[in-house]
Amino acid sequence: MTVKGQLAALDWGTSSLRAALLDANGAVLDERSLGRGILSVAPGEFPTVFEAACGDWLRAGTPHAIVSGMAGSRQGWMEAPYCACPAGFAEIAAQLAWIERGRIGIVPGLSCEAGGAPDVMRGEETQILGALDLLDSDDALFVLPGTHSKWARVTQGRIESFSTFMTGEFYALLRKHSILARTLPETDGELDEQAFRRGVEQSLRGTGLLHNAFGVRTLSLFDRLAADALPSYLSGLVIGEELRAQELPAESVPVVVIGAPALTRRYEIALQALGASVQSLGSEATWRGLWRIAEVAPW
Amino acid sequence: MTVKGQLAALDWGTSSLRAALLDANGAVLDERSLGRGILSVAPGEFPTVFEAACGDWLRAGTPHAIVSGMAGSRQGWMEAPYCACPAGFAEIAAQLAWIERGRIGIVPGLSCEAGGAPDVMRGEETQILGALDLLDSDDALFVLPGTHSKWARVTQGRIESFSTFMTGEFYALLRKHSILARTLPETDGELDEQAFRRGVEQSLRGTGLLHNAFGVRTLSLFDRLAADALPSYLSGLVIGEELRAQELPAESVPVVVIGAPALTRRYEIALQALGASVQSLGSEATWRGLWRIAEVAPW
Numbered sequence: 001m002t003v004k005g006q007l008a009a010l011d012w013g014t015s016s017l018r019a020a021l022l023d024a025n026g027a028v029l030d031e032r033s034l035g036r037g038i039l040s041v042a043p044g045e046f047p048t049v050f051e052a053a054c055g056d057w058l059r060a061g062t063p064h065a066i067v068s069g070m071a072g073s074r075q076g077w078m079e080a081p082y083c084a085c086p087a088g089f090a091e092i093a094a095q096l097a098w099i100e101r102g103r104i105g106i107v108p109g110l111s112c113e114a115g116g117a118p119d120v121m122r123g124e125e126t127q128i129l130g131a132l133d134l135l136d137s138d139d140a141l142f143v144l145p146g147t148h149s150k151w152a153r154v155t156q157g158r159i160e161s162f163s164t165f166m167t168g169e170f171y172a173l174l175r176k177h178s179i180l181a182r183t184l185p186e187t188d189g190e191l192d193e194q195a196f197r198r199g200v201e202q203s204l205r206g207t208g209l210l211h212n213a214f215g216v217r218t219l220s221l222f223d224r225l226a227a228d229a230l231p232s233y234l235s236g237l238v239i240g241e242e243l244r245a246q247e248l249p250a251e252s253v254p255v256v257v258i259g260a261p262a263l264t265r266r267y268e269i270a271l272q273a274l275g276a277s278v279q280s281l282g283s284e285a286t287w288r289g290l291w292r293i294a295e296v297a298p299w
Numbered sequence: 300m301t302v303k304g305q306l307a308a309l310d311w312g313t314s315s316l317r318a319a320l321l322d323a324n325g326a327v328l329d330e331r332s333l334g335r336g337i338l339s340v341a342p343g344e345f346p347t348v349f350e351a352a353c354g355d356w357l358r359a360g361t362p363h364a365i366v367s368g369m370a371g372s373r374q375g376w377m378e379a380p381y382c383a384c385p386a387g388f389a390e391i392a393a394q395l396a397w398i399e400r401g402r403i404g405i406v407p408g409l410s411c412e413a414g415g416a417p418d419v420m421r422g423e424e425t426q427i428l429g430a431l432d433l434l435d436s437d438d439a440l441f442v443l444p445g446t447h448s449k450w451a452r453v454t455q456g457r458i459e460s461f462s463t464f465m466t467g468e469f470y471a472l473l474r475k476h477s478i479l480a481r482t483l484p485e486t487d488g489e490l491d492e493q494a495f496r497r498g499v500e501q502s503l504r505g506t507g508l509l510h511n512a513f514g515v516r517t518l519s520l521f522d523r524l525a526a527d528a529l530p531s532y533l534s535g536l537v538i539g540e541e542l543r544a545q546e547l548p549a550e551s552v553p554v555v556v557i558g559a560p561a562l563t564r565r566y567e568i569a570l571q572a573l574g575a576s577v578q579s580l581g582s583e584a585t586w587r588g589l590w591r592i593a594e595v596a597p598w
Contacts, residue, residue, distance in 0.1 A: 116501050117514030118521050148478075148513065165509040166477070173472040178465070179447075202415050208544040209508065210464040210537070214447065215416030222417050238509070245507040 006062040008054040009290035011283075012071035013037050013123055018283075019053045021062065026291035030057075038076045046077035050104075066294045068107040068286070069123035072097060082111035082120060088158035089129055093297040102299045107290070112161045119164050123286075124150045127258050128159060130289025131281050141248070141255045143271075145263045147172075149242060167242045171235060174213055180234065183220045188231040191262075193269060195229035199236020200243070200270045209241045239270050254279050305361040307353040308589035310582075311370035312336055312422055317582075318352045320361065325590035329356075337375045345376035349403075365593045367406040367585070368422035371396060381410035381419060387457035388428055392596040401598045406589070411460045418463050422585075423449045426557050427458060429588025430580050440547070440554045442570075444562045446471075448541060466541045470534060473512055479533065482519045487530040490561075492568060494528035498535020499542070499569045508540045538569050553578050 006029070007022045015037035021030040036049045054065060072080035080097035087110055096105035109122030128142045132154055142152040147169050152162035174180050175188075202212055216234050219225040225233055248255065248271075255276045257264040264280040271278045305328070306321045314336035320329040335348045353364060371379035379396035386409055395404035408421030427441045431453055441451040446468050451461035473479050474487075501511050515533050518524040524532055547554065547570075554575045556563040563579040570577045 115504055115506060117511070118517045118523070119513070120517055120520070163506070163510050164513040165507075166512050167509055169477055170509060173476055177472055177476045178468055205414055206544075207414060207462070208464075208540060210466055210469060210541055211462050211544060212416070213465050214418070214463040218417045218419055221419070224417070241507060242509055245505075245510060 006057070007291060007294050008057045008062050008065035009287055009294075010050075010053060010065065010067040010071070011069050011123065011126075011286045011290070012067050012076070013069040014039055017049065017053055018286075020287050021054070021057050022287060022291050026288060028287055038070045038073070046071070050077070063103070064294060064299055065104045066096075066107065066290050066297070067099075067105070068126040068290055068293075072106040072109060073122055078106055080106040080108040083108040083125075085110055085112035085162070086155075086158040086160045087125070089292055089296050091158075092125060092129070093293050096293075096297055105294075105297060105299075107293060110159060110162070114161060114163050119162060121150050121152075121162060121164070124152070124162075125159060126289035126293065127285045128152050128154065128289070130287065130292065131256055131258055131285035132157065133292050134281065134285060134288050135254075135256065135279065137254070139253055141246075141253060143255060143257045143267055145239075145257065145259050145267055151246060163245075165242045165245065167238050170209070171238045174216075174234060174238075175231070178213070180213065180216050183217050183227075184230050184234070185227050189228055191235075191266065192229045192232035195225065195232040196236040196239075196266065196269060197273060199233040199238075200240035200273060201236075203237050203240025204244055204274075206244065209237060212237050212241075235266065236270070239266055243270055243274065248274060248276050251275065251277055256281060258282070258285050305356070306590060306593050307356045307361050307364035308586055308593075309349075309352060309364065309366040309370070310368050310422065310425075310585045310589070311366050311375070312368040313338055316348065316352055317585075319586050319589075320353070320356050321586060321590050325587060327586055337369045337372070345370070349376075362402070363593060363598060364403045365395075365406065365589050365596070366398075366404070367425040367589055367592075371405040371408060372421055377405060379405040379407040382407040382424075384409055384411035384461070385454075385457040385459045386424070388591055388595050390457070391424060391428070392592050395592075395596055404593075404596060404598075406592060409458060409461070413460060413462050418461060420449050420451075420461060420463070423451070423461075424458060425588035425592065426584045427451050427453065427588070429586065429591065430555055430557055430584035431456065432591050433580065433584060433587050434553075434555065434578065436553070438552055440545075440552060442554060442556045442566055444538075444556065444558050444566055450545060462544075464541045464544070466537050469508070470537045473515075473533060473537075474530070477512070479512065479515050479529075482516050482526075483529050483533070484526050488527055490534075490565065491528045491531035494524065494531040495535040495565065495568060496572060498532040498537075499539035499572060500535075501532075502536050502539025503543055503573075505543065508536060511536050511540075534565065535569070538565055542569055542573065547573060547575050550574065550576055555580060557581070557584050 011018045017034040017036045071077045095108045110125045144150045149165040257267045310317045316333040370376045394407045409424045443449045448464040556566045
C-alpha cells in the first residue's frame, strides 16, 4: 500500500540523527537535527531518542516512520539484515525491519561481493535511490564521499554493485597521527585548488599513496610547496588515489556526487580533470529516498 | 688515504644508536646498543652521547669515528647535506660532514628526483653499499623494509634512484588509529603465512589499499577470516600494495632485502610469490658500509 498523508523520515547515522516531516508528496514540512548518533545512544535508549526526535509528529497523526542508516546495524536499534545487490526500491522496501509492524520500519543496508571481499553500506542506498528519483535517471555512477566513500553503479534503477574507499579516514590518519602531522600546519585552512589539483595529478601517475604521501614531507623539506598548501595537496593525493581505482563510465553516463558542498566541490574538480560529466546533489536525496521507499513498503 | 687500524662505526638513527669497533679488515671487535636515538637527544647533548657510545675506543687509540643515519639530519648533531644520486662509495665519502676534520665524520644522506617529488634517505645508503660489497655484486634492486621502506636501484656499484614507501607507518596507523583497531585483536601474534599471502594477492589485484583495508572489516563481519588472522592479512595488504608499485627486474637481477629477519621473511614470501629471486641480509651490511666509506674517505 502507499503511505497516506505524512511521513516521519529519519536519517540515523553513527554521529548524528536528522529527522524530517514529509507531506504526502514528499515535500519537507519540518526538519530537525540531534547530536544523537548511534555511538552516543546506550542499548535500550533508542526508543527514548526516537521519541525525542519525532514522537510529537506521530502523536499528531503522522501514521508512519521510516529510519535509514546505522540505526539498522548490529550496534543500533535493531539489526536490519543486509539486502543483497542488485537492489532497487522494491527489494529494499520488501526487507524493512519492523520496530513496530505497519508503523516504524528500518531500511536495510546493502551488501555485495566485490573482488575478494564482501562490501556493505547503510544509509547510502537510500541517498542513491533518492538521487536517482530526483534526477529522473535509471543509469549512473554514484560517489558518496566521506570518511568511507562509496562508489555505486546503478543500472535500470537498481544498485548493481558498489565499493567502499576509506579516503576520508586515511586523510585524517595521515593528517593527525602520521609523521606528516609535524610538517602540516595546525589547521587546514581554505582549499588551495592549484595544490589540490597537483595532488590529484600526482596520484594519477600511479606510484601509489604509500609513496606519494612521503612526498608531502620532501616537497616541504625542499621548499617546493608552501606549508599552507600542504593540506590541499594531501587531500588531492588521497582523492586522486580513490579516483585511480575507478573505471569511469562513458561521458554519456553521468557521475553523480552526493554530499556536502565543501566535499563534493573537491570531487567535481578531480573528476572534471578526468573528463567526466559530473552532477552534484546534497541531502535532499535522503528525504526523497526515504519517501519513495515508504511509498512502496508493505505497511 | 686509507684508515689505519681500527674504526669506531656508529649507526645513529631516530630511535636508537648502535656502535661497533671494527678492526683493520672491517671485522667487528665490539658492539653496543644505546637507547639514545636522535629524538631523545637535546641540541648540544650530542657530544656527550657520542662520548658515552665510543669515547673509550677513541681514547684507547682508535683514530677515526664515522657516523651514519639521522644524526646527520637538520634535527641531528650536524647537518650533512644530501648527496645527489647517482652515488656510490666515492661520492658519499667525498661529502662527509666533519664534526672534527680527520677524526669524526658524518655520512651524508642521499636525495633523488623521482616522478614529481624529491626523495631522501639517511642511513640506508650505507646499508645498501655495504650489502653490495658483501654480496660482491654491482647491480641489484634493494628493499629496506620498515616504517618508511626504501626501494633502491643499484647499477655499476652506484645507487641510481630510490623511492620511499610509508608501509610500516600505514600499517601502524590502520592498526592503532583507524576503525580497524576495533576489529583487530589486541596483539598481532605470530605471522599467519596463509592470511598474509591472501592479503598480498588481494592487493596485487589492483583495487588499492583505500578499498582493500575496508575488506579487513567486512571479512571479519561476515566471518570469512578469523580474528587472529586479521593482522597478518592487513600486513599482507600493505606490503602487497608496496610491491604493486614496483617494476621488478628480470630474474637474473636479485632483489636484496635488508632488515631484521621477522620483517625480511614477509618480503621474501611476497616477492617469491611474484617470481623474484630474493636474498636477505641483516645489520652486518651497516658495519661493512661504514668501513668501506671510511676506507675511501679523505681523513
